[in-house]
Structures are given as structure tokens and as C-alpha cells.
Amino acid sequence: MHHHGYLWAGPKQRFDDEALRRPAHPDPPPPGSRPELVQRHREVAAEFPRTDLPPLETAYWLVKPAGLVRGTWQAPQDAARWLSGQLAAHAERFASSAERSPTRLKALEHSAAARLARGGDVSHGFYLERPTFLSLALVCCTPNHAMPHLACPLSLEVGSG
Template structure:
């Protein structure tokens, strides 16, 4: 059954400039909490990074909005702090999740920090092809069992990603 996993990252905006740990082939990727360069690569991270799993688009969007609202007073951009911006983003998130799409929210915060709130589709993920395997999921499944099920699939997916990366590097 199609579902979405929620992920957040709050850290230094400077960490976003370090590409290495944001790529699956990098030795620090697995334990780095910084946002991967490709959003679908969140699915390759350890299950402990998953902050929630939803089959209902409204519940997923509500979680997305709650995480963003926790930091809204610190948004660095006046545009992002406008009262109508976040509700519109949450409404768009609900529509995107209903369509099986990923949702990403990224905001620079005061103090040179960056907040990322992501909802990543799983079962199957729409793009790219190496993430198309659908882990088993049923509504009401415990978070730990969901994470374990998806983790088993991610182990094989990571091997596919690494093989693809190695082929690209050797062809270059």
C-alpha cells in the first residue's frame, strides 16, 4: 500500500554545501542527518530517521504543517513568514501526497540555520527507477514494524544505488 514517510532536518545552512555526506556512495551518508541530494534517498537512511508514516494525505500534510509551524517565527524570509504562506504550502502538500508525490519544505531560519521537512512516497516511489520496489505496508502497522519492513527493502535498494553510482563513475 502506498504511504509516505516524514523526515526533518534542522542544521547549519553551511552543511547543505557539503555534497559528500548527502550522496549514498559517501561513507558518512548512512548516519548523516543532513538532507540527501535526491529526496528519494531518504528511503536509504536508517529507519530511526523516519518520524512518521501515513497513508492518509490529510494526516501527512498536518504533520508537515506542524513541523514547519514549530519554527515559523524563525523563518529568515519575510515572504515565508507571511500568514497566508504556510497554510497554502500545507494545502499543496495534501494535494501532492494524495497524488503520490514527494513534498519538500525548506526554509532558511535566523542564525544561518536551515529547516527541511519532507514527506517521501514509498510503495512504490515514483522516481527514480532504483527505488520502485514496494515495501509491504498495512494500515495500523506499528512504526517499528513499518521501519523494519522498509529497511529490508532499503538494504537492497542501497546496493542497487551503489552499483549504479560505481558504473557511472567508471564510465566517466
């Protein structure tokens, strides 16, 4: 098992486009459906795997382009340290002063390491200067416990970061 790190920062309005943050239903609309419904299904089916938007279910990061992976680690502690570094790099821009607390940021690192060690995924979101939103995720891979059928997006040697 290894872990991939993902980071997305962008307009909150774009983040709120939930249709592009979830995979299309596996079955297309039935024959005779409204043309706009059929077209929307096609758009979502084509765009979901390509868009850089964070998926609603963290494990679905694994179907996104490999270029979105910000790092890969074998050890949960190493992945959690990457998360901690990203939190530190963005903390002064957090909209809430409580989220900037060094004690809170250290607690997020420790809880991430513990969750990853149990095979779970980690996902955090923060408002930065409005209207910007930051999404950070660490996803277990090979296998992902929530969705073991999802393949690893990388064929590179694990251990970068």
C-alpha cells in the same frame, strides 16, 4: 502506499556538504585512480546511508536510518497536517517574513496533500536564524514513484504520527 516525514535542522555549512547528500557512484574508481579519490569514494559510500543530512533527491531519505523517520501516515492529508505543524512550529524563526505568512503556510499544506495524493514527494527548505537551515520532507513509500526499488525503512505498523 504510505508517507514518511523527515526533519533536519542544522548549520547551513553542514547542509552544503553535497558529497554526503548524494549516494556514491555504484562503480568505484577504476584501478590506478588517485588514492584520495578511492578513499573519498569509500567514505561517501559508507557515510551517505548513515548521515542525517537531507539527500539531494528526496526519495533517498528511504535509505537513511529508520530512526530519522518523524512520522508515518497512510492518508496524504494527515502527512500534510504534520508538515503544517512543523511549519507553524518553526515559522517565527524563518529568516524571511514572506515565508511566515499564514496564507502561504496553508498553501504549502494544501499543495503537499495534493502532491502526496498523486504519489509525489514533498521537500521544503528554509533559512532560520543564520546560519541555521531547516529541511522538511514527506516521502511516499511502498512504492516510491521516483525510485520504486527503494525499500521501506520501517517494519513498524503504519499510522503513527
